[in-house]
Amino acid sequence: MTAALNDVGLIAWRSARRTVRQPANVIAPLVFPLVLLALSSKGLESATRIPGFPTDSFLAFFLPFTFIQGALFAALTAGTDLARDIDTGFLNRLALTPLHGTALLLGQLGGALSQALIQSLIYLGVGTVLGVHVASGPVGILVLVLLALMVSAAFGALGIWIALRTGSGEAVQAQFPVLFFLIILSSMNLPRNLIETDWFRTVATINPVSYMIEGLRSLIIEGWNLQALALGFGISIVAFICGMSLSAFALRKRMART
């Protein structure tokens, strides 16, 4: 058990260092969501005047979107890094060691999670400076960061699966529009009960991303909404387990092929 944890730690440390050493990996995922936050929070501010809108600050309402978008970038980083390891033969060399596949997959998430942690703290800091008050208090902030990391782990597992399936960094990056579309078809801009278009409301209700956003949002604008939190954590954990299971299967197939 200790040896397995040690393996995970080593791979995670390598992955985290590799991510942090590439400024493009850190800066773009930080800047782009913040630019969108600045533009959308002001551009959509009048939405708070729709009857039944849950808060009078669209900035507070929209802040969770930055965490989700950050998680998407983290997924692309995790996937691209693993694809590079496949491309350079590093994965094949690892296969010759006693390292367990699960340890490799969990460790590979280290870069995505370290990136997500840095991003979450900065998003929260920027939100606070701009006047967002987290309704659930200091403990809520900790839970918020934890949920953001869980969401990033879920997206990261998906990125790893895509990398193992395709073995190509370009293919991982090409999934950006698809994943972004998944985020857009959620309750990111309006609460689901205020979405007027029927088909969009139905898609947003089916879309797991809605519940991730709503879990994060509940901590910021409502306080402690246990149902939203349970759904946010539950769906993120299920998505993570599904992603890792698919990745483990894909890893076995890839190793068998090589």
Add this chain to the structure above:
Amino acid sequence: MTLALTWRQLTILRKNPSLFLPPMLFPLINFTAFAGGLSRLREVPGFDFAGNYTAFVFVFVLLQSAAFGGVFTGFGIARDFERGFARRLMIGATQRSGIVWGYALAALLRWSLVAALVTIVALVAHMQVGGSGIDLFGLYTLAAIVNVTGLLWACGIAMRFRSVQAGPLMQMPIFTVLFLSPVYVPLALLTGWIHAVARLNPITYVVGAGRGLISGEPSHVALAFAVALGMGGLLAVWGLRGLKRAEQIV
């Protein structure tokens, strides 16, 4: 030269659907997200637009697709420099400004397909069109000018940097300027710094006139055309000076 280059660009697109899909997908993604998810904004007091929210959003998405259609063609210019094709093109060209106009014509033809698709999707989504044929001609002409303007901006960058790595420099300013206009609600409903910035943003007048044209209540159309043509003129100088810079180095 211009027509040959245009034909080449279109052939590349035809043979590489992966180059054509992102410019096609992004406007559709935005249109779906805005028109589907935000239509309730129509109920905000003071939202004074004659058509429905789908028409309101359509104009922005059409102009966005036009601007980004130009930018995506700019990626092609940068790629041509990276692969050495642009160098050979310059050696072979008798009048080199034809290179810029060839890319511009290719961008326009490429965008016209995207515009047709976005329009069809908007009509299927029950977009209300109150404008006459002349109004709509005005709207698409305005968007075509924005398309060429976007291409000229990207062309200037591509010819100065001669690398696809300059892609963010082509995209980000266009993205920012577009989103600093009244995207989701009319200008009067914007508050704070974004209202002040949007009032100074030339794209605001283009978007506003476009929305007037589609709803059949045109306003400030001459101003919008003057602004669009002015930006196009300035960026033509930028693009052609970029060509001169490239000529000196190539």
